Each structure stands twice: as C-alpha cells, then as structure tokens.
Amino acid sequence: MKIYLASSWRNSYYPEVVKRLREEGHEVYDFRNPPHGGAGFHWTDIDPNAPTWTFDQYAEGLHHPLAERQFAADMEALKWADTCVIVLPCGRSAHTEAGWMAGTGKRVIAYIPEMGEPELMYKLFDHVAGTIPELLAALQG
Numbered sequence: 047m048k049i050y051l052a053s054s055w056r057n058s059y060y061p062e063v064v065k066r067l068r069e070e071g072h073e074v075y076d077f078r079n080p081p082h083g084g085a086g087f088h089w090t091d092i093d094p095n096a097p098t099w100t101f102d103q104y105a106e107g108l109h110h111p112l113a114e115r116q117f118a119a120d121m122e123a124l125k126w127a128d129t130c131v132i133v134l135p136c137g138r139s140a141h142t143e144a145g146w147m148a149g150t151g152k153r154v155i156a157y158i159p160e161m162g163e164p165e166l167m168y169k170l171f172d173h174v175a176g177t178i179p180e181l182l183a184a185l186q187g
Contacts, residue, residue: 047072047185050127050147052140055086059159063133066178072185075123080116087116129153131181132171135160144171157181 049072053060060078067074078086089096092110099107107113120143124130130147132140134156148154154171161176168174175181 047129048075048127049073049185050075050123050130050143051077051133052130052136052143053077053133054136054140055088057133057136059157060133063131063157063178063181066182067131067185070182070185075127077120077123080119081123082115082119087112089113127152129155129185131185132156134158135162155181155184 049067051060051064051067051074053063055078064074064076075081080086089107091112092107093099093103096103096107124143124146127147130144130152132144132154144154144156148170155173155175156168156171157175157178159176173184173187175184
C-alpha cells in the first residue's frame with residue numbers, strides 16, 4: 047500500500063508509525079525526510095522570525111522557493127498515495143491533507159493514540175484506530 051502519513055513535527059508517535067508501516071511492507075511518504083532530500087520543511091528555513099510574521103509576510107512566504115518545493119513534494123505524494131493515515135495529535139496541515147484525501151475518494155484512517163475530545167467529522171474517514179495493531183488491521187481490511 048502507498049501511504050501518505052499526515053501528522054505534526056511535534057508528534058512523538060510519528061517515527062514509530064513510519065517504522066511499523068514500513069516493516070509491514072507499506073511504502074510511506076515521510077514529510078520529515080522528503081524525497082528531494084533534507085530534513086523536511088520548516089518556516090524558519092525561510093526566515094528565523096517566521097513564527098512572528100504578519101499576515102502579509104506569511105502570504106509572501108507561501109511563494110518562497112522552499113515553500114513551493116515542499117508544497118509540490120507533498121501534493122505529488124498526496125496524488126501518489128492510495129491511503130492517508132493521519133496521526134494525532136496534529137495540526138492544520140495534516141487535517142487539510144487528510145481532508146483532501148477524503149475529498150478525492152481515497153482511504154483515510156485516523157490513528158488516535160491519545161484520546162482527547164471526540165471529533166464528529168472524523169466520520170468522513172474510513173476508520174479510526176487507537177493502537178498500532180488496530181491501525182495495521184484497518185489497513186488490511
């Protein structure tokens with residue numbers, strides 16, 4: 047299976063999920079180690095002051111060559127993948143990626159290792175899993 051793994055840089059579960067999915071023979075797009083090399087995209091690669099940007103600076107930053115390159119890589123991977131696994135907790139980008147996948151009719155599984163506030167709209171997804179064995183079973187089913 048070709049899997050787009052959507053999550054957050056701060057997610058401590060992410061590396062283990064990448065490892066386990068690959069051990070099971072799946073191809074995994076890892077945004078932390080993109081195919082074009084490097085250690086993934088960080089806004090601070092464009093400007094160390096990015097966390098305090100104004101809206102206009104952010105809007106301009108979206109067109110920076112580094113942002114354009116990572117966006118293209120992520121979009122190519124979204125189109126390549128047949129399944130998205132969104133690993134919680136995560137933020138806006140991961141949810142946008144999972145939503146895009148669901149909107150194009152591709153399979154989406156939410157892996158929720160820490161139960162927080164319930165989310166109704168995860169009904170858009172094909173499955174929710176609370177453990178890695180449940181996630182692996184959902185991928186097979």
